Amino acid sequence: MRTFNYRRRKLTDQVMRGLSALATGCAIIPLIAIIGYVLTIGAGAMSWSFFSDVYQPPSSAPEPTADKPAPAYDPNDPFADISVAPIDAAGNVDPTVSVYNAAPRGGVLHGILGTLTIAGIGLLFALPIGIFAGIYLSEFRNERYATIVRFCCDVLSGSPSIVAGVTIYVLVVLQAKQFSAVAGSMALAILMIPIVTRTTEEMLKLVPETMREAARGLGAPVWYSTLTVVLPAALPGIVTGVMLAFARGAGETAPLILTVLGSNVISMDIFKPMAALPLLTYRYTESPYPGENTQAWGAAFVLMMLVLLMNILVRVATRKAGGNSR
């Protein structure tokens, strides 16, 4: 009897363990598939100029070199600037070098700078509001008000991002009669605030009550102990939340279509349209040129790497700040 029970228990344990492992595997398959696919195809777009250059229209003309300079401009040729396919002596277009299967040209530097600017300004809007709201919910709460705010935050963080885009489109873009990067930042801030607020609140609640008591026992007012003791203790967690918010903002496409519009050049005027990596991905995906389709994957890859890099940088920075005494 004893042996039977023991065996059954062992077996149940193994079955349950196997099922959990299988489910875990299923959960990470999409992640690995996406990263792998983006990496494989996006790698085709990678070159130095992809990071250092801005948009170039597709062209089959060879890149000018020292011994083969670009042909002189011919005013009679309507296509001279862009895409004259080489024509052989018989006057036939060589299909192998037509515009449609030309190699990718240009890069996404304008998109990288645009995304950093738009998401960065969005974070500047969202950080103070989100962190102070989180502090209020955790440290100074007035239960009824806090419940309402918490509920609104959860609804907002679950709502589709296009809603934020439409709202800013109506309230800002239409009023100013101008698409602009700063309008995009506002739309992203709407999406970032609930994330920052809720993470800040949760992380502050994890700080042991004894820390607050110690500060209170030394005659510190609540605001002082929050800033000097509670907030620093919760900082690593809050930073994670902030990075999550940045990643969410940097990856959003829908609100940007309605607010920043996009651009083909490097523009640092935040009151004018600007490029952004998700917008480039979106537009290049729809492009009829295979070279630009490849670049869409490349832009997606760069976006992923950008978020990852920011994450690592901020983590290293906060760990250093936490490891040293003042």
Place this chain on the structure above:
Amino acid sequence: MEHAMTLTRGIGFGDLVAQRTKISQLSVATENKIEMLHFGFHYGAFKAVHDVTMAMPTNRVTAIIGPSGCGKSTLLRSINRMHDATEGAHAEGILRLDAMNVYDAAVDSVLLRRRVGMVFQRPNPFQLSIFENVAYGLRVLGIRHRGTLAERVEQSLRRAALWDEVKDRLHSSFGTALSGGQQQRLCIARTIATNPEVILMDEPCSALDPIASLKIEDLIYDLREQFTIVIVTHNMQQAARVSDFTAFMLMNREKRYGELIESGPTDQLFTKPHDKRTEDYISGQFG
């Protein structure tokens, strides 16, 4: 007073009691720092402490002893209004610090806590350097001058008998990196740095090993020259060793609230208790 200061440690219980008698004779003339008159404390509808009338003399150590749940921690924490943040907590009767009624509406609890410091059951240093831990209360008071801060920090660490152990790593080591006993002495240094008039200690040794506990007891003994100390403890031997006065509390089994059974000079309470329940408790018959 001389007798009290020259008392040696580590002697037998009987000797201690004999010497304490002299202290209590001396202390008859001392004035009271804290006085409670029919003081009670509630958490909402639940009454935790009922009708306590006692006094805590200036520059003496007063111990509050009693079994778990008898309200001794509640009583201690009510002295500097640590319960203010708790929903529905309120006091009744009078609790006086010098001439000030602590529960008067005009008393600012933040300013009160600058006069009445607190050391907690578990050492709770901040996630800051050793220096910043001790300087915290000073910074709260608005002291920014570097020289003053350094001087006060050193002085406090010396008084807490921690200076020699940490002087080389004041800025490089976190307060949380110290051992448990060192952390508790750091917390005491942090409390005395602001020169409060009263120090409340809520079972300060219960999370420490016996050797670390003894160091804290030595410290308490030295500190009463300058501070009025109120200490809650489970440990009767500790109460007998460190305190001049002792209050014994017990939970009323019918009404479920804590009440004061008796209070008086420690030697008297431990040798000639007036109440049968005190006698039972200190002779280990229950609790």
